[in-house]
Amino acid sequence: MVLALGLTMVSVPAMAQVVPDETVPGAGLDLPANLQIFGKADPNIRKATAVVNDTVITGTDVDQRVALIVALNDFKLQPEDMQRLRLTVLRQLIDETLQIQAAAADKIKVTREEIDKSFDRVAASFKRSPDEMRAWLRQIGSSERSIKRQIEGELAWGRLLRARVDINVSQAEIQAILDRLTADQGTDEYHFFEIFMYATPDRANDVFAAQQRIIEQLKQGTPFEYLARVNSEATTKATGGDLGWIRLPLLPEQLQAAGKQMSAGQIAGPIEVPGGFSIIYLAEKRQVLRADPKDAKLSLKQLTITFPPGTNETQATQRAADFAKATSTMQGCGDAERVAGTIGAEVVTNDNLVVKQLPAPLQDIMLGLQVGQATQPFGSIDQGVRVLVLCGRDDPPAVGLPSAAQIEDQEIEKRTNLRAERMLRDLRRDAIIEYR
Template sequence: MQRLTIILFVLFGLAASLLPVVSTAQQQQPQDLQRIVALVNDEVISVRDLIERTRVIMVTGNLPDTPEVRRAVRDQAMRSMIDERLEMQEAKKRGISVPQADVDSAVARLEEQNHIPAGRFEDFTARAGIDASAIIDQIRTELTWVRMVRSRLSATTVVTDEEIDEAIAKLKASVGQTEDLLSEILIPVDSPDQEEPQRQTALKIIEQLHKGASFPALARQFSRGTTAAAGGDMGWVTRGILPEEVETVVSKMQKGELSPPIRTIGGYQIILLRERRRIALPGVEDTKVTLKQILLPLAANASPSDIQTTVGLANTVRTGIRSCDDVEPLAAQLKAPGSGSLGTLRLGDLPENFQQAISPLKVNETSQPVVAARAVHLFTLCGKTEPNAFDRNQIRQRLMVRKAEQLSQRYLQDLRRDATIEFR
């Protein structure tokens, strides 16, 4: 939903490279570490909090320890912590929390994903110079926020059958088109004074990505898009789904390419094109078609002009077929042997040229003439049963997730707008 859950991309050997970052905290006097840097509705963010979160971002993103990078990371760390304070304050107000067992399960998944021995998460983070409690607090906040958004969503939102039908129709219409496997980082712009600073942040992120920084890790920590928790993974996206300004850039990109910052309604978006492919309708060969045909025979040694004459006759006959009921009477008039009902067939079992002629037909429509070895065929579609290529429950869940993401964004924007935030 939001920017987490954090997946560490740090090996034990990387800890040595973090010494400059760790020393930043070590150089501070104890009284300095307790100094308040911000108040979020009277809740404190301290220097220690800011340093610890900065360290987490530097480590998980494998970022170089330079003053410029540290400055950009501190800005993002501050924004993340403000959002998390607002989320947990709202959860407390509404009496929403998560069981410790859920947090433990999330930590166990991190251990598994990063090949950390079970139960050794704190040892691992200590070797990397990170306070495990800082990461666990982030996980708890993420789980709590997800539960709160879902609670609000279930009380106010439904996915209708009409919405599912519309989604399926769009999926079917996209067959043969191009789709892209994308990842994103969204750097938000909430007010005019943030315009240039956030653009510069986006440029710095792109610079670090070109130098080998982890896109998923930076997405989790920097992005405010709804895909941040998944490392910016947008999945496969068909043309026409993205905003026009993003679509224009993506359409010109090549596999593996990183976009420049794209100004959208929410801020600056960075896109990674991971893969591109043509869309195929799943299971189309399993479609069952009920057919009737007019078969106009050709001689074994039919000349091109004979074939053309028979095709012309077929086109004339085709104009007289308005429904399946017209096929048998016309066949009788033509005295065309082999014409009439073909029964119900599996589309994939027919010759490829027959499939191409029949696939686009609607019920009671007749195909263009199809020339075969010994005949010219006209196929009339009398019925069609498509396989269950689209799981309606799965589509319902996807639509609900999309609505949850939209609600999450609006919810957090409202909390920011109504908050009292004081920087010191």
């Protein structure tokens, strides 16, 4: 189910509250159905933030969704960032309201039992019972109703898409994709994320400055996907700026030039591109239909020395030099315990570590080692100094062409998502939305 995954990111699908127009019995009192309040309004009453085709989205709806996103991502947001997040959530709430309404117009119904069962599964994914989940949601300022409305929206929209969208992928199209993959085998492809912002000539300086501020937020640890959803003006903002796996020739020349110089984990920008400016983040790099060496599993031994309190830099440097000299004479993993004993090092074994799990600077170092070789010492006075010894490497299996069925499924998903975007765009265009 999509919800269980979406809740772990800032992309939590939005939801709305439907406020019924009904009169509460007055227990014998002559109460009007429509009240006009004179004087100061009750501060506990939440005014509507927007009305979407007569469906009300209140400030409470926005607050509860924002609270959920902040809690799940452990965000520490400045006031201006919180306001941007609220606006993003409101847009998402409006979109989901339109989706729910469109499904209802096609007589698509989601039962209360289905929603309750889905809520229980979501709670289980958080390792909580339903009651514990409800208590946690109240604690963070969200609610059970908010989650259940989200579930209803996802189920309803998914069923509407299945009812309206019929995608066929021909055998000729599948074969063309297979041929293209074969021709591209061995070429580099990149997994980029992007934050694009439009800039007319008179706004270029302002947009450039805005992107510089975004880069500062990235340096401070704000997640790229969150900033893309809040700031990007490209269609990929809905997926956190994810461009997917792509070859450089398919990008604008300016992004190609930057991409050639980047390593995985790096960010570049602001980069002037046709129509505006972009910030790009390179998550991974690989070769088409080639196994990624960084998927190899390593068998390692780690030797660690620590420093007693009060050790100064000169003392630590000398001890690290002695450590390096001792480990340089080591004859493979079988000799690790003997060497550790001569210098008072601790030995830890890990037989199932994937190269990608190592810090980025160590990944290339480990890929360059032969079995039995050790790294140079690394670390700090506070955390100790370590050496890794490579005891074995299991290379990843060879990558073959995907099957025709896999390609068909991927194309159906891609085209369904495109059709869904068009449907939602049409719903927005025809909607009557009043902001309060």
